[in-house]
Amino acid sequence: MPIQRLLYQSESLITGTETDVRDRVAAIVAGAQRRNERDGLTGALLFVDGLFVQVLEGEAGRLEATFERICRDLRHRRIVLHEFSEAPERVFAGWAMVAVPGGGKGDGLFTPAAGDLPHAARNTVLARAALGLMRDRLAGAAPNAGCR
Amino acid sequence: LLILDGDKIIGLNGSLARLLPNPRAFYLGCGLNALLPGLRPQTVPLDCEADWVLQLAHETVPVRVIAQTVMLDRRPHLVIAVRDQRERLRSEQEVRRVASTDTLTDLPNRARYNAVLAARCASHRAGDGGFALITLDLDRFKVVNDLFGHDAGDDLLQRVAGRLRSVLREDDFVARLGGDEFALVAEGLGSAERVHHLADLVVDLLSRPYLINGRVFDIGASAGVALHPGDGAEPDTLGRHADMALLRAKDDGKGTYRLFEPGMDARIHARRRMESDLRRAVQRNEFEVHYQPQVNTRTGGYDGAEALLRWRDPAGGMIPPVEFIPVAEETGLIVGLGEWVLHTACRDALDWPDDLRVAVNLSPVQVRDPKLAEMVAAVLRDTGLPGWRLELEVTESVLLQDGAATLDTLNRLHALGIRIALDDFGTGYSSLSYLRQYPFDKIKIDQSFIRQIPGDAGCAAILRAVVTMGTSLGMATTAEGVETAAQMRFITSEGCDQAQGYLFSRPVPQDKLVAMFAVAMFAAGAVPA
Numbered sequence: 217m218p219i220q221r222l223l224y225q226s227e228s229l230i231t232g233t234e235t236d237v238r239d240r241v242a243a244i245v246a247g248a249q250r251r252n253e254r255d256g257l258t259g260a261l262l263f264v265d266g267l268f269v270q271v272l273e274g275e276a277g278r279l280e281a282t283f284e285r286i287c288r289d290l291r292h293r294r295i296v297l298h299e300f301s302e303a304p305e306r307v308f309a310g311w312a313m314v315a316v317p318g319g320g321k322g323d324g325l326f327t328p329a330a331g332d333l334p335h336a337a338r339n340t341v342l343a344r345a346a347l348g349l350m351r352d353r354l355a356g357a358a359p360n361a362g363c364r
Numbered sequence: 365l366l367i368l369d370g371d372k373i374i375g376l377n378g379s380l381a382r383l384l385p386n387p388r389a390f391y392l393g394c395g396l397n398a399l400l401p402g403l404r405p406q407t408v409p410l411d412c413e414a415d416w417v418l419q420l421a422h423e424t425v426p427v428r429v430i431a432q433t434v435m436l437d438r439r440p441h442l443v444i445a446v447r448d449q450r451e452r453l454r455s456e457q458e459v460r461r462v463a464s465t466d467t468l469t470d471l472p473n474r475a476r477y478n479a480v481l482a483a484r485c486a487s488h489r490a491g492d493g494g495f496a497l498i499t500l501d502l503d504r505f506k507v508v509n510d511l512f513g514h515d516a517g518d519d520l521l522q523r524v525a526g527r528l529r530s531v532l533r534e535d536d537f538v539a540r541l542g543g544d545e546f547a548l549v550a551e552g553l554g555s556a557e558r559v560h561h562l563a564d565l566v567v568d569l570l571s572r573p574y575l576i577n578g579r580v581f582d583i584g585a586s587a588g589v590a591l592h593p594g595d596g597a598e599p600d601t602l603g604r605h606a607d608m609a610l611l612r613a614k615d616d617g618k619g620t621y622r623l624f625e626p627g628m629d630a631r632i633h634a635r636r637r638m639e640s641d642l643r644r645a646v647q648r649n650e651f652e653v654h655y656q657p658q659v660n661t662r663t664g665g666y667d668g669a670e671a672l673l674r675w676r677d678p679a680g681g682m683i684p685p686v687e688f689i690p691v692a693e694e695t696g697l698i699v700g701l702g703e704w705v706l707h708t709a710c711r712d713a714l715d716w717p718d719d720l721r722v723a724v725n726l727s728p729v730q731v732r733d734p735k736l737a738e739m740v741a742a743v744l745r746d747t748g749l750p751g752w753r754l755e756l757e758v759t760e761s762v763l764l765q766d767g768a769a770t771l772d773t774l775n776r777l778h779a780l781g782i783r784i785a786l787d788d789f790g791t792g793y794s795s796l797s798y799l800r801q802y803p804f805d806k807i808k809i810d811q812s813f814i815r816q817i818p819g820d821a822g823c824a825a826i827l828r829a830v831v832t833m834g835t836s837l838g839m840a841t842t843a844e845g846v847e848t849a850a851q852m853r854f855i856t857s858e859g860c861d862q863a864q865g866y867l868f869s870r871p872v873p874q875d876k877l878v879a880m881f882a883v884a885m886f887a888a889g890a891v892p893a
Binding site for chain 2: 224280287289293297
């Protein structure tokens with residue numbers, strides 16, 4: 217069944233020591249897992265160099281409501297939506313929300329400068345590249361309770 | 365109802381008993397104090413209800429009481445009516461809430477905002493840190509309403525309200541003032557840095573994408589900030605200054621915020637004065653139409669003249685069009701003024717040799733008016749000027765507006781036999797591709813290019829390219845701002861059809877123009893009858 221998928225990036229406003237930041241990002245992922253499981257959403261979150269890149273997929277109404285809650289969140293800013301479209305199937309079907317390991321090749325995609333790409337280019341280039349990268353990083357990782 | 369014998373309760377009816385926590389028998393024989401503490405039988409009013417409280421086990425109920433003396437067993441007893449007021453008070457509170465709340469977003473409304481702002485201004489003392497007033501306005505909200513309907517617009521406003529609530533801390537206040545206008549009162553920000561941070565945050569928050577029914581809306585917001593008491597101690601002044609800062613933010617390209625500065629006051633005052641002067645000038649008809657002749661490069665004779673609006677203020681000075689035309693466009697006064705110019709020019713042209721054309725400028729605001737073609741047709745009918753003698757000039761910016769509607773308007777004008785000219789070509793968003801799509805008869809090359817020819821090779825090349833393109837598209841070309849004989853020789857040799865500029869004449873009043881035309885005809889041997 218076709219689902220709706222979105223991908224956005226934003227700048228983190230979380231401050232503190234490296235440990236503090238890691239703990240707070242982990243708490244964000246845990247909170248998202250709980251809510252997404254309830255709402256039938258799946259997705260992944262990459263946190264790299266103070267930038268969030270998140271994919272969310274699921275039923276359109278739930279997805280829109282969740283994104284609106286994300287837009288009320290004061291822990292980040294400069295949200296750029298790279299993709300919001302129908303997709304034939306879920307990419308992160310096994311994960312209600314999962315933290316993608318960062319700090320590898322391809323993370324240069326997610327620099328603030330990438331936000332300056334023209335809108336159309338962002339959609340096709342960045343979103344696809346980001347999605348592929350996040351999926352590859354998760355290859356072999358154990359799924360948590362998500363939607364199949 | 366409660367029946368007393370002296371101070372003793374001897375009876376209660378069912379509806380009172382239902383309010384009470386204990387069985388009816390519990391109260392019989394008790395003093396009035398047990399139920400209505402502090403109330404003495406002698407002081408219960410007989411003629412109008414009095415507010416009191418009914419004592420239950422651990423709580424009290426607001427009630428109203430009134431008494432009457434009745435004879436029971438030939439002795440007077442006091443019967444007290446006790447009415448529960450909770451329902452009435454609840455509904456009164458609800459009425460107050462509804463009156464001060466915006467029903468769509470559930471935020472406080474403008475009436476409540478006015479009251480809160482006045483109260484905050486009054487309660488703050490000098491030196492206590494003050495508060496910030498931020499007024500907000502969505503940048504492209506109208507588009508959502510117009511293109512996607514009011515349901516989408518309402519949905520969006522509710523989301524905006526939700527986002528604004530997320531920045532509120534204790535004591536902060538946010539209201540919807542109406543339409544897409546909101547205001548935020550933020551307390552105790554202290555430093556300028558925190559004011560900037562909050563304003564930036566609010567603009568960022570409202571500019572984030574909105575996903576509604578599968579669509580993405582990128583709306584954006586602008587904000588103006590005024591600080592109490594520095595930017596205004598009174599609510600009116602403070603609010604006006606926040607609005608000025610907001611206007612400035614919108615002028616500076618939207619999607620941003622500005623803090624009020626005293627200079628804004630003066631600038632906006634000057635602007636307002638221009639606006640009111642302009643309205644007065646329209647009423648008193650302080651305008652004149654002057655004409656600048658257009659010369660045919662092949663024959664050297666006149667082709668016609670361009671009508672130019674002039675404003676002579678009562679003191680006798682001329683106010684430059686660059687100062688008042690933008691204000692006339694923003695206020696919409698240009699629509700009436702433009703019609704007057706057209707009417708005047710068509711009537712004046714009837715006094716010219718009958719093979720000469722009159723060119724009249726159209727503002728983008730006029731072109732946007734769907735009734736423009738009808739208005740022009742009516743002017744031609746009223747004055748009796750044949751359509752082919754009228755030329756309407758539009759600028760490139762017109763083409764950036766709603767393409768289909770603009771094209772339709774221009775086609776309808778063209779169908780009246782009117783010629784359409786593209787004015788100031790080269791200054792705007794010159795795209796050769798659209799030239800083909802629009803019914804242009806003529807391209808007027810902007811004077812900024814003509815000024816630099818023949819010396820500047822680049823400008824000369826552009827002129828040559830435009831003339832060549834015009835020829836291939838069947839459009840005539842006019843050089844604007846021709847001031848020297850060298851320029852005239854160059855544009856003539858390059859095949860430009862027409863020239864206009866100080867070399868021939870400045871813009872002149874109708875009587876002078878008519879005299880010039882007469883001299884030219886005399887020189888050519890064709891004396892008018």
